[in-house]
Amino acid sequence: MVHHHRYNLLKKGGDEEAGTLLFLYYRRRRPNLLSVLFLSLLSCTFILAPRLFSASSSLSHLCSFGVQNEGFVGNIDVNAPLCSSIPNGRICCDRSHFRSDICFMKGDVRTHSPSSSVFLYSSKSNNGFISYVSSMIDDGEQEEHDELQHERIKPYTRKWEPSIMDTIDELDLISKRANLGVHHPCDLIHNVPAVIFSTGGYTGNLYHEFNDGIMPLYITSQHFNKKVVFFILDYRNWWVIKYGDIISHLSDHPVIDFIGDNRTHCFTEAIIGLRIHDELTVDSSLMRSNESIVDFRNLLDRAYWPRIRGLIQEEEQETVDKKMSTSPTSGSVFDYQARKPKLVILSRNGSRAIMNENSLVKTSEEMGFQVQVLRPERTTELAKIYRSLNSSDVMIGVHGAAMTHFLFMKPGSVLIQVIPLGTEWAAETYYGEPARKLGLKYIGYKIKGRESSLFDEYDKDDPVLRNPSSFTKKGWEYTKKIYLEDQTVRLELRRFGKRLARAYYCITGIHPQSSLE
Known part of the structure; x- marks a missing residue:
C-alpha cells in the first residue's frame, strides 16, 4: 500500500513537487506579503497552465474506455x-506474487556495488521554476529531498x-532527480x-538450481534474444561454470559479479529479480510468445549438443587410437543392442x-531393455548426463533432487518415479506433474511398507x-528426518515388474516376456 501510494504521487508530475518546494522555501525565509502573493500567483500559473491548455485532451480521455496513464500506451x-x-x-x-518480487527500472540506470544499490536518475521534474526554488534550499535540505523513490x-x-x-x-533501488547532480559517473x-x-x-x-534459478532466468530474459547482461548477487564461480552452456544461450555477454x-x-533498462511460474515449469499463458516447458527443453538441447558432439568425437578418436577391431559377430550384437x-x-x-539395484538391472535386461546405471555426482558434467538421458527411452529414479534430470529426457519418453513412504505429495508436485507437462509418460510407483x-x-x-501423513503434516523437519534421511528401498520386483512391462509397451508397442511372469 505504501509503495502504491508513493507511485501514484509520482505519477502526478510537477504539481506536488512545486507545492513541496514552495513550502520549503517559505519555511526557510519569511518574505513580505507582496512576495508571498507573487510566488503564490506564479505557482498557480505553473500548476494550472497545463490543464487549461489541455482541455480538449482531457475531454477526449473522458470518452475513452482505455486506461490512460502518463507515459503508457492508451489501451492497456x-x-x-x-x-x-x-x-x-x-x-x-511487482510484489503481487507469493514466490518472488520483481522490480523494473527504466531510464538512466547506474549500479553502485559498494552500497549494494542501483540508482535511477530522472530529469522529468527539471523545469525552471523548480530549479529556481531548489537553488534557495541549502545542500542539507536538498539532499534530504533528493530521492524520488526508494525500493528494497x-x-x-x-x-x-x-x-x-x-x-x-x-x-x-533509488530514484533521484538528475538536475541535482549525478554522483556516480x-x-x-x-x-x-x-x-x-x-x-x-x-x-x-540440483532441483533448486533449476527451479529457483535457471528456469526463472529463462522466463524473465529469453525475450531479449541474448541481448542482455546478467548480474549476480551471492556470486558463485562454480555455478557460472556449471551452467555456462545454458547461460551462453540466454546472453551474449559475460556474467558480472554485482x-x-x-x-x-x-x-x-534493468530488471531486478526473476519471475517464476510453478514447480519446474514454464506457463505458456504467461509468456510473451507462448513459450512452454518444451521450449525450455529445446534450449537445453541447443546448449548441450555442441559439447556432446565433442564427446562423441573424443570417443571415436580413442577407438581409432586403440585400433579396436570389430568382428562381424560383435557388430551384429551391437546393432541388436542399439x-x-x-x-x-x-x-x-x-x-x-x-x-536391490543389481537385481533390478537383471530384471530389466531380461525384459528386453538395454540398461545403463547412471551415478551423477555433484561434479559430473551436465552435458554428459544430458547425453545419457536424451538418448534414453525410460528413466527410473527414487524421489529426490536428482529426479530434476527428467528435464533432459525427450518428450514421449517414460519416467518411472519410485515414491518412498511419506513423499507422495512432494513426488507428484515437484516431478510427476511437471514431467507430464513436458510430455513424458509418467508412472509413479508407491512402495508398500x-x-x-x-x-x-x-x-x-x-x-x-500406516499413516505417514500424520507425521509429514507436522512439518518439513519431520519429513526430512524420518522419510528422506533414514529410508532406503528394496523393490518387490514382481510387483515393480508390472511398471517395467508397461513402460516397455509404451515405447515399443510390444508386450515383453519376463521371467517374473
Missing part, C-alpha cells in the same frame, strides 16, 4: 502482469521462506538491458537408495508406516 491489457510497461524515469515493483528487494524466488530469504543479499555503458538476480539460498541442490565488480555500469529400448537407472547412495527400510525399524502398526 488488463491481463498483462504488473509493471509490464513503464515510462522512463520510473521504478515499478531480495532478488531470489523463495519469497515465502523467511529463513532462507534472511540469507539473501538485499539491493536498494559511468565506467561502462551498456546498450542492452540488465537482469540482476541471486544464486544464493538453496543453490547447491558485489565483486566495483565499476559503475550504466543501462537504459535397437533395444534404453533404460537409465539413476542410482543413489545412502538415503533412498535402491538396495514392507519395501521400506523403515519396516525393520518400526512396528507394523506404527503410524510411521
Whole structure:
C-alpha cells in the first residue's frame, strides 16, 4: 500500500513537487506579503497552465474506455502482469506474487556495488521554476529531498521462506532527480538491458538450481534474444561454470559479479529479480510468445549438443587410437543392442537408495531393455548426463533432487518415479506433474511398507508406516528426518515388474516376456 501510494504521487508530475518546494522555501525565509502573493500567483500559473491548455485532451480521455496513464500506451491489457510497461524515469515493483518480487527500472540506470544499490536518475521534474526554488534550499535540505523513490528487494524466488530469504543479499533501488547532480559517473555503458538476480539460498541442490534459478532466468530474459547482461548477487564461480552452456544461450555477454565488480555500469533498462511460474515449469499463458516447458527443453538441447558432439568425437578418436577391431559377430550384437529400448537407472547412495539395484538391472535386461546405471555426482558434467538421458527411452529414479534430470529426457519418453513412504505429495508436485507437462509418460510407483527400510525399524502398526501423513503434516523437519534421511528401498520386483512391462509397451508397442511372469 505504501509503495502504491508513493507511485501514484509520482505519477502526478510537477504539481506536488512545486507545492513541496514552495513550502520549503517559505519555511526557510519569511518574505513580505507582496512576495508571498507573487510566488503564490506564479505557482498557480505553473500548476494550472497545463490543464487549461489541455482541455480538449482531457475531454477526449473522458470518452475513452482505455486506461490512460502518463507515459503508457492508451489501451492497456488488463491481463498483462504488473509493471509490464513503464515510462522512463520510473521504478515499478511487482510484489503481487507469493514466490518472488520483481522490480523494473527504466531510464538512466547506474549500479553502485559498494552500497549494494542501483540508482535511477530522472530529469522529468527539471523545469525552471523548480530549479529556481531548489537553488534557495541549502545542500542539507536538498539532499534530504533528493530521492524520488526508494525500493528494497531480495532478488531470489523463495519469497515465502523467511529463513532462507534472511540469507539473501538485499539491493536498494533509488530514484533521484538528475538536475541535482549525478554522483556516480559511468565506467561502462551498456546498450542492452540488465537482469540482476541471486544464486544464493538453496543453490547447491540440483532441483533448486533449476527451479529457483535457471528456469526463472529463462522466463524473465529469453525475450531479449541474448541481448542482455546478467548480474549476480551471492556470486558463485562454480555455478557460472556449471551452467555456462545454458547461460551462453540466454546472453551474449559475460556474467558480472554485482558485489565483486566495483565499476559503475550504466543501462537504459534493468530488471531486478526473476519471475517464476510453478514447480519446474514454464506457463505458456504467461509468456510473451507462448513459450512452454518444451521450449525450455529445446534450449537445453541447443546448449548441450555442441559439447556432446565433442564427446562423441573424443570417443571415436580413442577407438581409432586403440585400433579396436570389430568382428562381424560383435557388430551384429551391437546393432541388436542399439535397437533395444534404453533404460537409465539413476542410482543413489545412502538415503533412498535402491538396495536391490543389481537385481533390478537383471530384471530389466531380461525384459528386453538395454540398461545403463547412471551415478551423477555433484561434479559430473551436465552435458554428459544430458547425453545419457536424451538418448534414453525410460528413466527410473527414487524421489529426490536428482529426479530434476527428467528435464533432459525427450518428450514421449517414460519416467518411472519410485515414491518412498511419506513423499507422495512432494513426488507428484515437484516431478510427476511437471514431467507430464513436458510430455513424458509418467508412472509413479508407491512402495508398500514392507519395501521400506523403515519396516525393520518400526512396528507394523506404527503410524510411521500406516499413516505417514500424520507425521509429514507436522512439518518439513519431520519429513526430512524420518522419510528422506533414514529410508532406503528394496523393490518387490514382481510387483515393480508390472511398471517395467508397461513402460516397455509404451515405447515399443510390444508386450515383453519376463521371467517374473
